[in-house]
Amino acid sequence: MARQIYLDNAATTGVHPEVLDAMVPYFLEDYGNPSSLYEFGQQAKADITEARSRIAAHINATDRDIYFTAGGTESDNWALKATADAYKDKGRHIITSAIEHHAISHSAEWLEKQGFEVTYLPVDSEGIIDPATLEAAIREDTILVSIIHGNNEIGALQPIKELAAIAHAHGALFHTDAVQSIAHVPIDVEELGVDMLSASAHKFHGPKGIGFLYIRKGVRTRSFEHGGAQERKRRAGTENVPGIIGMAKALDIAMANFEQRTAYELELRDYLIERVLAEVEHVRLNGHRTKRLSNNVNFSFEFIEGESLLLSLEQRGIMASSGSACASGSLDPSHVLLAIGLTHEIAHGSLRLSLSEKTTRDDIDYTIDAIKEVVVNLRKMSPLYEDFLQGKKAISAVK
Numbered sequence: 001m002a003r004q005i006y007l008d009n010a011a012t013t014g015v016h017p018e019v020l021d022a023m024v025p026y027f028l029e030d031y032g033n034p035s036s037l038y039e040f041g042q043q044a045k046a047d048i049t050e051a052r053s054r055i056a057a058h059i060n061a062t063d064r065d066i067y068f069t070a071g072g073t074e075s076d077n078w079a080l081k082a083t084a085d086a087y088k089d090k091g092r093h094i095i096t097s098a099i100e101h102h103a104i105s106h107s108a109e110w111l112e113k114q115g116f117e118v119t120y121l122p123v124d125s126e127g128i129i130d131p132a133t134l135e136a137a138i139r140e141d142t143i144l145v146s147i148i149h150g151n152n153e154i155g156a157l158q159p160i161k162e163l164a165a166i167a168h169a170h171g172a173l174f175h176t177d178a179v180q181s182i183a184h185v186p187i188d189v190e191e192l193g194v195d196m197l198s199a200s201a202h203k204f205h206g207p208k209g210i211g212f213l214y215i216r217k218g219v220r221t222r223s224f225e226h227g228g229a230q231e232r233k234r235r236a237g238t239e240n241v242p243g244i245i246g247m248a249k250a251l252d253i254a255m256a257n258f259e260q261r262t263a264y265e266l267e268l269r270d271y272l273i274e275r276v277l278a279e280v281e282h283v284r285l286n287g288h289r290t291k292r293l294s295n296n297v298n299f300s301f302e303f304i305e306g307e308s309l310l311l312s313l314e315q316r317g318i319m320a321s322s323g324s325a326c327a328s329g330s331l332d333p334s335h336v337l338l339a340i341g342l343t344h345e346i347a348h349g350s351l352r353l354s355l356s357e358k359t360t361r362d363d364i365d366y367t368i369d370a371i372k373e374v375v376v377n378l379r380k381m382s383p384l385y386e387d388f389l390q391g392k393k394a395i396s397a398v399k
């Protein structure tokens with residue numbers, strides 16, 4: 001395979017060379033345990049304290065509100081489960097949405113088994129929550145609202161500030177999963193009014209296995225890991241010093257060229273959307289046209305399977321992901337695509353392309369040409385497409 005084009009940056013990103021350089025000394029030279037009392041360990045403690053302050057500054061938080069975790073999944077689990085446990089005497093009702101990442105939705109399902117009641121807010125056909133639905137769903141016993149900031153599949157951006165204000169007006173806490181949006185959307189926790197926020201380094205060219213949870217001062221959450229007194233007694237375990245250093249460096253780099261980078265991604269994103277919609281028949285853009293992450297595009301193609309589309313693109317050197325869960329061993333389509341009203345047939349023919357500052361216009365042109373070729377070839381083998389050509393009704397895109 002002569003050419004490789006990586007368009008799955010929503011899944012993970014490559015570590016920036018400067019991030020790796022910043023991490024290496026903490027594997028080989030400055031490897032002290034931050035809990036140790038001698039200077040070798042205390043220097044590591046000082047370095048992660050400094051990294052914590054830099055991370056906090058990027059989201060307008062204080063360093064004491066940043067808690068390091070193993071990534072977005074742990075942060076989401078902590079935000080839901082530990083907060084529910086801490087506030088269960090006040091109420092047992094939690095609100096989230098129908099398009100959350102599984103780290104949230106599966107945690108919510110687990111909480112239901114523990115006796116909590118969970119309301120899953122619907123979204124419109126573009127993946128956006130109407131704040132009025134939250135206003136209608138919130139109750140006196142609602143203790144927590146958790147809404148994803150930028151959706152990991154269709155890129156839809158939610159009105160977090162307005163939603164958080166509604167939650168607070170009713171005495172509920174508000175958490176947002178910002179794993180996909182951080183470094184792609186300006187985030188100011190004070191402006192948004194959120195009480196908790198999840199992030200993960202490997203989504204913005206940092207290392208895997210490290211993330212953080214922002215917890216506003218005054219929010220009561222139980223310890224999620226028990227053992228030592230790390231993270232101010234809220235998350236036990238020896239700190240991942242190289243990861244923390246790498247995450248801070250990655251966020252520094254991402255925010256230093258934020259406006260230039262996101263403007264470039266937006267230009268490529270819109271170019272990709274416009275060409276595919278203009279040049280491929282029977283295709284649907286999933287998610288809002290403009291209220292979406294700067295690097296996210298998600299299409300559904302009628303009459304084909306997403307898994308076949310992915311494999312055919314991979315043969316041409318293009319790495320992407322599908323809106324269908326088929327590749328994960330499930331025959332069920334994405335819950336996000338079903339939530340925006342797509343039929344199973346249409347949802348199964350979905351493709352997510354997520355860009356980065358390394359993506360070029362030539363990469364996009366090559367990818368669009370490949371998509372056009374592959375879609376034509378796959379539809380030639382589709383009995384559904386054959387029925388359509390013979391005059392039978394096409395599949396309805398939405399339910």
